[in-house]
Amino acid sequence: MAPRKWQTSEEVFRLFRSIGRASLLYDIQDSHSGNMAMRWRNEAGEEMVVITATGSQKGDLEPNHLCYLSTAETDFGYYKASSETDIHVRILSIPGVQASMHAHCKEVVMATLDDRPAPKTPPPFIPVDPLAFYQLGPEIPVDWFAVPSGSPEMAKTIPARLTEHTLTIIYGHGAMTRGRTLKEAFHNLCLANNAGYIVRLLERQTALKEVSRLEKPEVRVRIFEHQNEFVEKLRGEIKSAPERHFHFRPAPYNVDVDGCCDFPEEEEILKEFRKAGNRIFESRLSPFHTGSMSVRGVDYLLYAPQASMPYEVGGALLKLPLAPQPGDDRELELHKKIYAGSDFQTIMHCYVPEAEAHAHYVYPGENQPLSRIIPVDAEGSFMYLAIPVVGPEVSDDELIRLLHDYKMVVVRGGGVWAVGSQSLSEVLHHPSSLREICLYRIAAIERGLDLRSMEPEKARRW
């Protein structure tokens, strides 16, 4: 065994710091919450666990906030390590797991709150969006713990959950996940938070109604009318036939392309990709390392398959042939088909949560989800007039036709596709505007306003 010393690794530190900052930007931590851990082999070839220190600010990690633990025995590395170290170490012992992460994913925590008496046995969380459904699973476990932080009970339950599931939710607290890399673990937490947000938006889209509690008639509360009915019905339908509700199955997280850049010499384009990717992430137009964007060359395309990528973390940047290839996933295939059927130079695909949720909205008195999002805000209505919403069964040809006419299309259960004739910045503007457009519309619904009467008459012609 090599002599004991406080280990440091600039590379590991940079990774932890960048993921830490990103988690704060994505608002899945409070100032000091959460923790990250990963397996690491030191210069002497010893297997170690690197974990954040207890009470460290994840948004501003310093080198001494990383603790390097022996995997073979308790050593002085535990001196200031996270209070949940035992849980992480057990998770990291699951075969194939290299990283683990815990965060206060508030949206999914809020979406799973209930007022049943403790001790609770909460039902699993069922996502209604394709990313979480396929990548985290159709049922994400939720566990209630009497001591929901660093307890032996958690150290027993959570690693067990993560042998079966990618991510697990700690009731009223947050989520814990595993990954082949720390980036994948962070990706999972972002998906969970995003899934919770979408469910909550769906709930908010129904009108508020004041009712008496069934079990306590004397208590008056305000609830979302048909909340359970709508969301639960949707969940049931999705679970029974996901392929009918989602445009396509997103490709699994790919750790093999981590840090890959095929066109380092194209400094200016790289900068554009990074700017756009950072904005997608920071503005939450798509969860971390989801979505895609591309710039078309003549015989090839520059492709970012992990479009949502904060500056410090980055994502894969590939140069690929424009012609279809046998190994192309569905997302890449669509980029290529859109280019083949148009003169566009840029494409972006994002899973804008507000649009994902709003695409399910049913106007009062109607029985089908909306087919167009008509902006009710001043800028949105002049910029777009109307944005088509299509079902997941939309054909590629129809999608391309709509992109020609509208530059942006929302696919229910499939994210937002946008195109540009020149730049990534141009194409980025579309999902970014759409997010605002949807927020205003959802706010109008929440406030009980008559959305139909707010929509510009002229927009109905488009």
Add this chain to the structure above:
Amino acid sequence: MSVAGYHGRVLEVDLGTGEIRVVPLQAEDVLLYLGGRGLGTKLLYDRMDPKADPLGPDNVIVIATSPLIGSQAPTAARGHMVYKSPLTGYIGTSNSGGAWAYGFKATGYDALVIRGRASHPVFIDISPEKVEICDARHLWGKNTHETTDILTADSIPGNPYRALVIGPAGENLVRYAAVANEKNRVYGRCGPGAVFGSKNLKAIRVRGKERITIADEARYRAGLDQALYLMKQAPITKRLLRELGTSGLILLINLINMLPHRNFQDVEHDEEKLERVSGEYIAHNYLEKAGSCYLCPIGCQRHTAVKGNGGAVRKGEGPEYETAVMTGPVCDIYDMDAIIRANYLANELGLDTISFGGTVACAMELFERGYLTPEQTGDLELRFGRSDLLEKLVELTAYRQGIGALLAEGAYRLAQSCGHPEIAMHVKKLEMPGYDPRASYAQALGYMTSPTGACHLRGGYAVSLAFFGGTREIPRFSLLQSPIAIRNMQNTGILQDSLGICRFTGFAFSIDPWARIVSGVTGQDFSTARLEEIANRIAALERLFNLEAGLNPEEEDLLPARFAEVPIMAEGKPRAITLENQLQMRRDYYRARGWNDDGRLGDEFLRHMKIDRRKA
């Protein structure tokens, strides 16, 4: 045909035989080529042999309007003229604001085709009631302002005459002579004035009140509202162009190291001197008021006043960006008084100021290098910075007197005659405008591949993407992104020219609102996808015309050697566009267009584009 927005009639005039006839406008032509530049190119290609002598009677001039002219769409009053250029030997396409095109469409015709050569100077007089070829001997020799005044003197209030005229430069076949309307709005590039002159055509006068129908008023209005909103929102269309004119771009272009100096030898300027040719300087010292073309909410025209050489105040229009740069810093001149006076005179005598400035700068470099001798210049010390010579050179050129006879041939022929063609900054013999291509690869490729030669408007106004494109900004030095970016920019320009609208609307928005407007006006499905197809078709037909006229892509779709060999500093690095880079971008551009790798067009491609080759 009966497509709303069109009258369905083409007026054909043969100046040689005196025959005047009206032929129906084919519905297929407008559905495939839209109007303006596209329709004009189609009518031209169907009617002339691209090999014809551009200054001979077989050259054909087509002036075509768009379905939007006659509507209230912002800026939709621009006419487009297509012909074979006497400067380049390839397709000439010129565009102008003003109100003449609106006046022409109000005569009840969509396009005018002129062929043949009159035996003596004539003008064509067009109204809904009659079309006449009239004697213009009394107008020959008069400048554009005088001619306009005479021809429009009998205007009726509410239904004025509008005249399209040439000046002495056109009469004297200066290869870059312009055609003017409303005195100072010109069809400038490629030398249409010389083609008019070669046909003894002094002017075309129009008057009429024919209206178009609009098929879907609500759809048209929705697009119109959107377009107007966006134009009022974008800083350049909302404010900069009105307050500072196009010259307001000078300091901005200098900031990105794209402002040429001394015949494109460098982009280094004395900042204090440069201030004195800026839009800000013009606004403070010369501007009397801003003006607008018909239906334009932007108002970039500069109505200015300057002291003449004799001290008397003269009033006129200008300078625009190109004039200020090409007769200014490109000639190492920073004397705004001299630039404005030369501009006024060039407008009056009918010269394209871009080609004039580029030719003078070329002459100055030739002279300083000793390639152009005092004997050839008539003892004029034709050195950079000689602002005192500008006005005189305009006059000598327009009348082909002294050194003017050489200057009238354009930069390429001038430099060639001196044995040093490399000093001419041109592509396809068209002088380069005031944007250095080394500071934007997309602009460089635009110059290389423009159907008319080095033109920022037909080649794609990439500078707008490089600096003030808003969300559409693209990297300036990307070999990879430039080919498709410039193709798309060229296509946007083709559509703007074919819709009869101003380039500057592109600072506010791309083509989408126009798709709604033109679909509303015509009742046809001119979706953006369809407009995309139309633009590609028009680009292909222009290319086909050029190839049949003898274009050698290998040698002529290239920049002058200076841009490959002499770097400028931009964004902290030396920037040149090596021949290898040019060839790479050019090949990618050809492929992006669907052309062969040698820049020629395959039969299968033409079939796909629904283009028939001319029959021999």
